Amino acid sequence: MDAHIPFSERLxxxxxxxxxxxxxxxxxxxxxxxxxxxxxxLALAERPYRFGELRRLVPDISQRMLTQSLxxxxxxxxxxxxxxxxxxxxxxxxxxxxxxxxLVPLHDLVIWASDNFAAVDSSRKIYDAQAAD
Amino acid sequence: MDAHIPFSERLxxxxxxxxxxxxxxxxxxxxxxxxxxxxxxLALAERPYRFGELRRLVPDISQRMLTQSLxxxxxxxxxxxxxxxxxxxxxxxxxxxxxxxxLVPLHDLVIWASDNFAAVDSSRKIYDAQAAD
DNA sequence: CAGCATCCTAACAGATACTG
DNA sequence: CAGTATCTGTTAGGATGCTG
Numbered sequence: 001m002d003a004h005i006p007f008s009e010r011l012x013x014x015x016x017x018x019x020x021x022x023x024x025x026x027x028x029x030x031x032x033x034x035x036x037x038x039x040x041x042l043a044l045a046e047r048p049y050r051f052g053e054l055r056r057l058v059p060d061i062s063q064r065m066l067t068q069s070l071x072x073x074x075x076x077x078x079x080x081x082x083x084x085x086x087x088x089x090x091x092x093x094x095x096x097x098x099x100x101x102x103l104v105p106l107h108d109l110v111i112w113a114s115d116n117f118a119a120v121d122s123s124r125k126i127y128d129a130q131a132a133d
Numbered sequence: 134m135d136a137h138i139p140f141s142e143r144l145x146x147x148x149x150x151x152x153x154x155x156x157x158x159x160x161x162x163x164x165x166x167x168x169x170x171x172x173x174x175l176a177l178a179e180r181p182y183r184f185g186e187l188r189r190l191v192p193d194i195s196q197r198m199l200t201q202s203l204x205x206x207x208x209x210x211x212x213x214x215x216x217x218x219x220x221x222x223x224x225x226x227x228x229x230x231x232x233x234x235x236l237v238p239l240h241d242l243v244i245w246a247s248d249n250f251a252a253v254d255s256s257r258k259i260y261d262a263q264a265a266d
Numbered sequence: 267c268a269g270c271a272t273c274c275t276a277a278c279a280g281a282t283a284c285t286g
Numbered sequence: 287c288a289g290t291a292t293c294t295g296t297t298a299g300g301a302t303g304c305t306g
Contacts, residue, residue, distance in 0.1 A: 025243065025247045027250070027254075028246040028253050029166075029171060029246055031253070032166075033162075033165075034278095038162060039159075050287085050288090051287070062279075062280055062281075063289075063290095064279075064281085064290090065278090065280080067289065067290085068279090074260065075260040075261070076253050076257060077252060077255075077256030083288095086287090087287095088286090088287040088288075089286085089288065089289090090287065090288080091287080091289085098249065098253070098256070101245070102245055104245075105245045106242060108238040109162075109238040109242055110158065112237075113162055113165075114158045116161070116234070117157035117158055118157075119231055120157075120160075120161050120164070120209050120231070121157060121160075122210075123208065123209055123231070124208050124209060127208040128208070168298080183268090184268050184269080185267065185268075188268095195299075195300055195301075196268085197270090197301085198298085198300080200268085200269065201299090216268095220267095221267040221306090222268065222306085223267065223268080224268060224269085268305100268306095270303105270305080270306105271302105271303090271304080271305105272303085273301085273302085273303105274299100274300085274301085274302105275300080275301100276298085276299085276300100277296105278296080278297070278298080279294100279296075280294085280296090281292105281294080282291100282292085282293085282294105283290105284290080284292100285289080285291100286288095286290100
């Protein structure tokens, strides 16, 4: 809750104790930063969706990756999975409280990205042009 | 600047126009979410560091990945690279204004992660235990 | 000191076909 | 409808040796 821990302290926390790979903060960040995770969380922020609806919302995701990404998000506790035993079956995905709370800072980062992508893009172009010399 | 664009609108912005892979917001997010990027940005948030210092700060990064990650962050405009023509040479890395501004929302997300990793970890354990049935 | 080049492995991710 | 299974290609990442 204390936002005023200095960066160096946060960094030390991210190193883990003995094995840095065991650092829990890094592991959480990895889960959020997957290729599709952010996109799916944003979609579910609006309302729960069914599997097929999510496929249509994110047309360039493969069925395999959609299943796997949803499983991972469910495993981390960000979303729930609710099966309706109809025929044919329908499955609904939606945000848990943990997911809703995480989405607050994540959304701020997305806002930053959409406000600043032009600066990043122009920086890349300049860098690449100089590298071509 | 407007933080009140609905999620669905943000989502549509993240789809890109024709080719979703070209979506600039996604590309910015990918750059921030690399395995080492966040760690390095947090380190540089405190003060500029030299190459060897960064290696010691993040002991589990390989030389190859440190070089590559720093290049990527430089290319995106988050950090600068300043070479001092001494013998032997020394190279200093530090945050640009763009990096400093990006670090504000990124830091909030790191704070969330360090406040909530216990909940994520316990969710994973429960999920894995049920999957073992 | 701060790297680059090379080789190699493992994780990530797409395409396709099939199922309760 | 909502998946699973399998195969394959691509990229991320580590280990090692060498250099201005």
